[in-house]
Amino acid sequence: MSGPEKKGVPRWASYAAATAILASALAALVYLNRLYPVGLGPRQPIPFSHRVHAGIKQISCFMCHDSATRSSRAGVPPLETCLLCHSRIIRNYPWIARLRGHVAQNRPVVWERVNWLPEFVYFDHSMHLMRGVDCGHCHGDVRQMDRVAKARKFEMGFCIRCHKVNRVTHDCFVCHR
Template identity: 75%
Template structure:
């Protein structure tokens, strides 16, 4: 008995199982590579992991809390400052009290134990920068720090190099005297 022409055509187009598996694997790996390339699977640009997962997006964005509620030193000092735990507890003594990190925060405050935050932005010691002077002149925090209201974990938005500062000073007609920033 000889095979019919229909059986010959089916054998001709029948793909071995290993080839189908290999093709599916290639498609899957291509999809994963595309997700990584598009920053969907492993997002880049997250700031440093903090001891308590504080979201600026939620606090400054969704809840529209002013930068100065937490960074209260910025309008009157060279440093913006990190808020004491009591500032956090102004709200969190009543709001989402049972969330594990908030409970930990309350425990740290009760024991007078500070939370050691990972610093995101800093300047070399030979550079003097005064937050209050810039705020009093109407410079928005986002100009240097980026749109933190869209960041869960804050990233360094700018490279604080001399060229960035000089360009801003020129644009705002501020002094270029070296001793203003280098003391």
């Protein structure tokens, strides 16, 4: 006899114990949010699924990011925007209750930023939207993302290629101010 069977423990029991330990470790990783599916963005303080809101419910990007159409920044919507719907829809869901608590206490939610540009780069969302550039060109298919993940690396080459393809100026001072 070899291994555990020498001591009177059947081999299948050893395998079952090892499997249970591995399953527990995997469950702990999932529970602690250490095991991310591919393409999942950073964990946010209040879970928000763009897939549900923009994809399934087909809510326009501009319902929440309304400043994108009139300014350089798309911005993060005020929490009151969420409550336009969630004062009536799934009110008792724990995360919505937490959101309402933030609003009641006038306490902001500090979201984890996904996309950013260096300070020396000027980018105007409204100008690109007026010219028909779809949000997904830079941000990917957000309608399929539960947690938004960075779709592109915003480097100068990405922007210049787009400007050249679309026959738009690529003069340095357009972006570098």
